Amino acid sequence: MWHKPLMVCVLAGPALSCFAHAQERAAETRPSGIVPRASPEQFELAFWNSVKDSVHPADYEAYLKAYPKGRFAALAQARISRLRAPAPAAAAAPPPAQAAPARPAAPPPTAAPVITKGGAEIRDCPYCPVLVSLPPASYTMGNNASDPSEKPAHPVAITTPFAIGKYEVTVQQWNACVSGGGCPKVAQPANTGPAAPMRDLSWDDAQQYVKWLAAATGKPYRLPSEAEWEYAARGGTDTPYWWGAQMATGKANCKECGPPWSSDAPANVGSFAANPWGLHDTSGSVWEWVSDCWHNNFKDAPANGRTWEEPNCTVRVIRGGSWREGAPYMVVSTRFKYDASVRQLQNGFRVARSLR
Structure with missing residues (x-):
């Protein structure tokens, strides 16, 4: 063990x-x-x-x-x-001896997607994270063959549809919140690009972001509950990893998971394969904050997918492992804890929002 x-x-x-x-x-x-x-x-x-x-x-x-x-x-x-505006007409040139077929014009930009259920992508504004809508369903949360904190495996019924980030919140998206006055400026390592997952964040920081995004869009943004997070990360599977029973390369951003991987920093979001529901980086990349208070195991955990709270809670749950961990941490039930007010360079998050 x-x-x-x-x-x-x-x-x-x-x-x-x-x-x-x-x-x-x-x-x-x-x-x-x-x-x-x-x-x-x-x-x-x-x-x-x-x-x-x-x-x-x-x-x-x-x-x-x-x-x-x-x-x-x-x-x-x-x-x-x-x-x-149409492009100005170019001066006519003599045709070549055998002209190549004309390349079709690129299609015009499409309008924002309509919010629908059943796995459709949603984006509420240009600076908002892309979401994937998920339907209600039941699944088995936890893992009886893994770490004691993941026991007991127990049934959970997600009773209402919700949407969750297709990717972790990026540096660019966080900086939009900084520009909007809703989030603190948090320095990132040199050469960090806009598509990198935002990290070195506390649970309190993540709460500031979702509150700002909710106020800016009028939509009920929040952190996912731990049960919602695992339901989404599993992508409809019931195996230790979302891709199967055994570790495989190219599926997760971790130090034993294959390229593109660097010990210095996580890859840009979406660099690794998506799970069956189109969600990227649920294993590896950065640890992801969820809304729940930390409990040492799942005994007496709620069975309806809601956030498991405690009065005056100061320690919160993080899920999914990071690029610095090895293959055992990529198990979809992996969970750990961190002080809600403390920033750590491996910790980030993805957003959720209710659809009803």
């Missing part, structure tokens, strides 16, 4: 090009003044900062849908007009 040791981010045409350029420049250089923290104005500013350099008209349309009379509405309209 092995035991887990303690481990603790308009152009409408050429004739109007000069006007449009001046309009954009004026809007971007205009002093913005002091915006109250955690205010509607700050949320709008964070939204605009997340899309202002986009080359996709749909991002500006999403801003206008959320803020039809916003402070950047005119600029958003100008950007849409410029991006949708």
Whole structure:
């Protein structure tokens, strides 16, 4: 029996090009003044900062849908007009002796997905994490053949649909919250890219992020309960690993799990295979905070998937292992604990939200 040791981010045409350029420049250089923290104005500013350099008209349309009379509405309209303007016709050239078939034009950007049940992807705003919706179902939580903290294996009924992050929260997504005044700035190691999982976060930090995201979108964002997390991580399977009974390379970001792996830092989110429900990095990458208070085992655990709380709880559950652990930690039932107020460089999180 092995035991887990303690481990603790308009152009409408050429004739109007000069006007449009001046309009954009004026809007971007205009002093913005002091915006109250955690205010509607700050949320709008964070939204605009997340899309202002986009080359996709749909991002500006999403801003206008959320803020039809916003402070950047005119600029958003100008950007849409410029991006949708037809390209100037090129001068005709003599055809070659045998011309190659013309490459079809790229399809236009698609609109935001409609929220549906049964595994559809959901994205509530440009700076929001992508979610995957999951249906209600029953499963067996825990593992009688693993660490004592994972016992007893017990039935859990998830009675309402919910959605959970397709990936862990990234550095770029965290920094949108920082820009919006909802999260503290947490330094990341040098050369950390925007698609890396945000880490060195406490449970308290994660709570700040989901509260900010809920206020910014009007959607009930939160951390997943431990039971919801394991249900999602299993992806409908009942084996020790979501991919089967034995360890396999290329499935998880850990030191014995195959490339791409580095001892220095976790890979960007989505670098490894997704589980059957399309969720990435539930094994390895970074430990993920969930909402529950820590209990030494599952005796008397709730059977309905809700958060297992205790009064004045200061120690919370982390799940899934990290890139620094070995293969035994990739078992889907792996769980451990950490002080809720303490930051640790291997700890991050993914979000959840209710669908009813």
